[in-house]
Amino acid sequence: MKKRSDKNHEIIVKRRSKKGHDDEHGGAWKVAFADFTLAMMALFMVLWIVHPQTQERPQVGGDQETNPLVDGGIGVFDGASRTPLELDGFPAPVRREAPASPVLPEPSAEAAKDAGNEELVRHIQSSEELQQLARLIRDVSGTVDALTNIEVEVVPQGLRILIKDDQQRFMFQRGNASLDPHFRSLLVALASVLGKVENKLIISGHTDATPYRRKSGYDNWNLSGDRALRARNVLVENGLPARNVLQVAAQADVMPIRPDQPEDGANRRIEILLLTERAENLYRELFGEGYAQAQVSSSGTRYQGPAQAETGAATAHP
Numbered sequence: 001m002k003k004r005s006d007k008n009h010e011i012i013v014k015r016r017s018k019k020g021h022d023d024e025h026g027g028a029w030k031v032a033f034a035d036f037t038l039a040m041m042a043l044f045m046v047l048w049i050v051h052p053q054t055q056e057r058p059q060v061g062g063d064q065e066t067n068p069l070v071d072g073g074i075g076v077f078d079g080a081s082r083t084p085l086e087l088d089g090f091p092a093p094v095r096r097e098a099p100a101s102p103v104l105p106e107p108s109a110e111a112a113k114d115a116g117n118e119e120l121v122r123h124i125q126s127s128e129e130l131q132q133l134a135r136l137i138r139d140v141s142g143t144v145d146a147l148t149n150i151e152v153e154v155v156p157q158g159l160r161i162l163i164k165d166d167q168q169r170f171m172f173q174r175g176n177a178s179l180d181p182h183f184r185s186l187l188v189a190l191a192s193v194l195g196k197v198e199n200k201l202i203i204s205g206h207t208d209a210t211p212y213r214r215k216s217g218y219d220n221w222n223l224s225g226d227r228a229l230r231a232r233n234v235l236v237e238n239g240l241p242a243r244n245v246l247q248v249a250a251q252a253d254v255m256p257i258r259p260d261q262p263e264d265g266a267n268r269r270i271e272i273l274l275l276t277e278r279a280e281n282l283y284r285e286l287f288g289e290g291y292a293q294a295q296v297s298s299s300g301t302r303y304q305g306p307a308q309a310e311t312g313a314a315t316a317h318p
Helices: 021-025 028-054 109-115 127-143 181-194 220-237 277-287 306-311
Strands: 002-004 010-012 150-155 158-164 201-206 245-250 269-275 293-297 300-304 315-317
Touching: 127 150, 127 158, 127 181, 158 181, 181 220, 181 269, 201 220, 220 245, 220 269, 245 277, 269 277
Parallel strands: 201 245
Antiparallel strands: 002 010, 150 158, 158 269, 201 269, 293 300, 300 315
């Protein structure tokens, strides 16, 4: 509006419109309220998901507790999941397997027929059977954490099982035949396998070349023999038939694994040789009755050969 003054000057008057109360706040509060509501919903969802952790549930093994992909382990959120998840998010079926037990090579039909209802005990013969038995012995040794203490190999005479010390544990206390509990567990595990076959065994004890002698004359020969006999007794006490042990031998330090280092601790060991039938027959030819032998008496030496054993002939030598 323009007004004219008396002095002919224009006066301009500006009038401002009044805004309503609601126009001062606008719609910004609605956005803030929506964000708050969404945050509260998210909080309630998290609390609802985490809530089952406070409920008591049965305790499970340590391996399952730390493995989120096994039945009964830690779930995706709270540990209540009972099935593993595949990568696509769908639950996969859980397979429960019984603990593995020693399983020997499948017997032949004739052996199974002869066994009847009794526990099957059979003779290991072929190289394939020996290899399978070697793998089984390694698996059983692994269950007692003794893979570093055992070596198994197939040899022409059968299966050679070598039990040795490691850097942390000695099989026997120094200077005696006291058996360490760890190695006792290993022998017990071996007895559960070797007791299921009827092959004969030769158990031998070995020492290093460090001289060992007591005032009574007890030396490395006595020590290695006592250790081999101790190993034999533990095997027999835990399932190995006593008739399966064909010989317990003392070897002292005459058969070192490291001939260039005869005093090395690696030479201290117990060896078990599981014989094939052919090797057993050869052994019996050397030491069994009815074969070539010499009998010494005050009247002289009496030699009897294999052919003479059948005819009863004998030759006496002064």
